[in-house]
Amino acid sequence: MKRISIIIALCLIVSMFWSISLDESISLAKQNNKDLLSSKEDLQKANQTYYQVRANIYPQLNVVGAYSLNKTYLPDSAIVPPIDLSLGLDPDTASSNDYYLANVMSGALNSLVPSSPMEEGSMALSLQMQQVLFTGGKLNYSIKTADIYRNIQQLNYQLKEQDIILKTTQMFYSCLLADKLVNVQEAALETARHHLARVEAFANEGLVSDFDVMRARLEVAKLEPQLMQAQNSRDLALSAFRTQIGVNDPTIVPEGNLVLPPKLDITLDEALTQGLENRIELTMAKKGTEVANLQLKTEQAGYFPNLALQASAALYTKADEYAIEGDDFGTNYSIGLGISFPLFNGFATKAKVNSAKSGYRQSQYQEQKYEDLIRLEITQNYQKLRHAEKNYLVQEENMKMAERSLQLAQLRYENQVGIQLEVFDAQTTLSAIQLQYFQSIYEVISATRELQKSLGMNF
Structure with missing residues (x-):
């Protein structure tokens, strides 16, 4: 034992x-x-x-895009009263054609005068390419x-x-x-x-x-x-x-x-x-x-x-309001050869x-x-x-x-x-x-x- x-x-x-x-x-x-x-x-x-x-x-490919909305308030000194050229016509001698032309010109001038507030919408989209060649x-x-x-x-x-x-x-x-x-x-x-x-x-x-x-x-x-x-x-x-x-x-x-x-x-x-x-x-x-x-x-x-090829294709818009319509779009194409x-x-x-x-x-x-x-x-x-x-x-x-x-x-x-x-x-x-x-x-x-x-x- x-x-x-x-x-x-x-x-x-x-x-x-x-x-x-x-x-x-x-x-x-x-x-x-x-x-x-x-x-x-x-x-x-x-x-x-x-x-x-x-x-x-x-090739180096990059997509660059931006979308922005702008709203601008002008100072009172920059705001011009509406223009009415018909006020300067003589009622006794002015014809109906004269009043018509005066109203057209007044509308054209008023369209050039900024309003407050101003609203603007814009969008841009770009495809960029860069290729080293030599x-x-x-x-x-x-x-x-x-x-x-x-x-x-x-x-x-x-x-x-x-x-x-x-x-x-x-x-x-x-x-x-x-x-x-x-x-x-x-x-x-x-x-x-x-x-x-x-x-x-x-x-x-x-x-x-x-x-x-x-x-x-x-x-x-x-x-x-x-x-x-x-x-x-x-x-x-x-x-x-x-x-x-x-x-x-x-x-x-x-x-x-x-x-x-x-x-x-x-x-x-x-x-x-x-x-x-x-x-x-x-x-x-x-x-x-x-x-x-x-x-x-x-x-x-x-x-x-040094030699490089650069190219881009861009789609952009710019509108005087927030809403962007189909006919507001534009395009841009570019190609270039850079050398140093x-x-x-x-x-x-x-x-x-x-x-x-x-x-x-x-x-x-x-x-x-x-x-x-x-x-x-x-x-x-x-x-x-x-x-x-x-x-x-x-x-x-x-x-x-x-x-x-x-x-x-x-x-x-x-x-x-x-x-x-x-x-x-x-x-x-x-x-x-x-x-x-x-x-x-x-x-x-x-x-x-x-x-x-x-x-x-x-x-």
Whole structure:
């Protein structure tokens, strides 16, 4: 029953933790990383900028309309009394024709005199079109620049994604390493405490000296803070890992084996060639040089004229009252060709061209600088991996010798040829070498991933 209770307790403890694989960790990190999400929004903005610039090659159509009602009250001084020319005719001599003409003229003059209040209604509707015909290539260069810019943002997103994958992978395996180191330290401390109990028992029987007891106690005292440090390192590694994947759940623990990755069978020259062909940073630098070249061409296009076509069709009315009748409408059509030719601007265009030339040369220098840095990085990571692989082989041999030494010490002790202290020393040595062995595996994994990234490989 006691054994069953222990098993049930262990199962409950295990069920309290959420084990997560490397692939799941990388997926969560990409989903929750704020820098990567922000870079994705930059990519969307770059796409929309490209569409905005490209829209300038199409005709620009606008509908402009207005409808207004006006009512004006004139001052009293501006209001003229009605005119009646018939009052100036002599009734004795004026004929009926004279009165008729006088009334007609009076009506005509009164129609010219403003009345108060004056009411007026008007409406206008216009369809306007503008089409760029020639800009010296500036519009074409702007579209190409916007397209390259969005490609750069896409590459920048991929670069950030690679960085996140590499960092998440390293943290994942650092947690596995930290857990291994804690297990080794716990086993070593348990062995030291077991040895101390045996030595103290022998001391009570007078079989060992006080020096042997003191030595066993010092071993326990030395291993206890080492275990505490290993546990603290594991907690810190887990905390950093959970922050990296964007899930602050204290029950999340990485699940996997600390095993060697497939060996990268590649020479240094091959690595340099592959890296220079596939590195995203170098591709971005080349595209930056293309943008600088397009900027130079854009400034040089400032010497050429600009040509545009403009056309419009308008429908308008104007009435001396609020009501607009069907016969109040009029139409207007226009089409024109506009040209702008630069003659002299104080040599500003020449200065812009010279500045763009300098920017183009700077981009070329920057591209060469990136190439040199990438060569150096690949060389360093290549040598780091080869050193890590050699160190692993050494530690592997040390593990075999330490395990063999422990077997021999146990065999000598069982045959009463050796003493129990030899077994303890062999166990302590094996624990120390195990720490170095697991560390060497992690170094190979980390160095392999770093070299893969510096070669532009997807993993």
